[in-house]
Amino acid sequence: MGGVTQSARLSGADRRKQLIGIGLRMLTKRPIHELPLDQVAAEAGISRGLLFHYFPTKTDYYQAVVSAAARRLIRATTPDPDAPPADQLRQTLDTFVAFLERRRDLYLALFRGSAGGADYLIEIYEQTRDVFADRTVAALGPIEVTPALRLVIRGWFSFVEDTTLTWGRDKPIPREELLTLLAGALPALITAAQPTLAPQVHNLFP
Amino acid sequence: MGGVTQSARLSGADRRKQLIGIGLRMLTKRPIHELPLDQVAAEAGISRGLLFHYFPTKTDYYQAVVSAAARRLIRATTPDPDAPPADQLRQTLDTFVAFLERRRDLYLALFRGSAGGADYLIEIYEQTRDVFADRTVAALGPIEVTPALRLVIRGWFSFVEDTTLTWGRDKPIPREELLTLLAGALPALITAAQPTLAPQVHNLFP
DNA sequence: GCGCGCCGTTGAGTGTTGCTCAATAAGATG
DNA sequence: CATCTTATTGAGCAACACTCAACGGCGCGC
Secondary structure, eight states, rough: OOOOOOOOOOOOOHHHHHHHHHHHTTTSSSSSGGGHHHHHHHHHOOHHHHHHHHSSSSHHHHHHHHHHHHHHHHHTTTOTSSOOOOHHHHHHHHHHHHEEEEEEHHHHIIITTTTTTOOOHHHHHHHHHHHHHHHHHHHOSSOOOOOHHHHHHHHHHHHHHHHHHHHHOOOOOOOOHHHOOOOOOHHHHHHHGGGGGHHHHHTTTO | OOOOOOOOOOOHHHHHHHHHHHHHHTTTOOGGGGOOHHHHHHHHTOOOOHHHHHHHHHHHHHHHHHHHHHHHHHTTTOOTTOOOHHHHHHHHHHHHHHHHHEEEEEEEEIIGGGGGGGHHHHHHHHHHHHHHHHHHHHHHHSSOHHHHHHHHHHHHHHHHHHHHHHHHHHHSSSSHHHHHHHHHHHHHHHHHHHHGGGGHTTTOOO
């Protein structure tokens, strides 16, 4: 099983990183309420008491781990800021699908699973989605963001997230076709919601 | 607060129903790991021991409650079997939105965020979605269900679910407009995924 | 009406787990 | 070397999930 390394004295920051890393790994396999903090401490080679020194409650620890996962996701999907907006959106989509392929269990356990849980988890999930929504709006160029459009953009993210996760189970179509489908869905949805925007949006993905 | 009724001797089936009903109510307010089974027992006016007689583990109890919620959702959105397929889909959509409006917390707590995604919960969620996917396929009439189409239909459900939940927070557009948007999204997505189906699908919602 | 067994019900008891706290030891600073 | 900071420990507590042996009301056969 896990490498129960006898650990030397670490700096606070390093110890936190180590503990969060362990959580990132272990919470991918079991849900939070099935993970005793004793096991985390054992894995890190420290006493229970020290764990509580860094994370006063189990909730604090969990929150820190989920936040770390969110940061990873955002970092992994950050597009090249010098590329044209449409390309940036393409990149985000592509890297997002790649992330979900590689870290499927982590994503399911840490985001999807916690999205309906406690408030502090919903908060993290919402913030993450806001980042993607903002990137999408940026890619659309200078158009008025009506409430309906904002709704559709967030909904499109859900569509992308869920379709990719479902696709990842047995990959019933080629990856390229999936990406085309996901990309094509955005102008389709926007047009359905606001037909006046159709012309501006149709050449989003040439 | 809760009516701690001193309860008489009940039949097994009735006691189960009562306990599940209590779970349905209490789990809407706090997540499962913050709900001691003592409180459930107290609310029902029985001893802890009896609770474990009906549900051997806390997981068993939780699973039973989530299943019950899923059955409620499916029952509440079942369309009139004698109506034409397109009407049935309209009905499902309308009642689904109504359900999410009325039982928002319950839906969020028991489906969207079920405790870090244990397998038995994902299973229930998947089965529920399958029901909606099947209803949608039925409404489309006799067309070949390709893998891509199946993906899009599931994805549409996610779009509907999430958009409605987001909309429910501050209702930035009128309810009717939301329904039109959600309904219009299905043919739009299908067309985006499979242009050959466009003609058959465009008069889905007259 | 009477014994008898079934089953809903209880309450005390147990091991694990989240969390506290006072005391220790290792490194940095003067 | 003295002192101050801080990472670290381990004992101890309370809450909770879960067990188990015994009780008691109800229906059944006789």
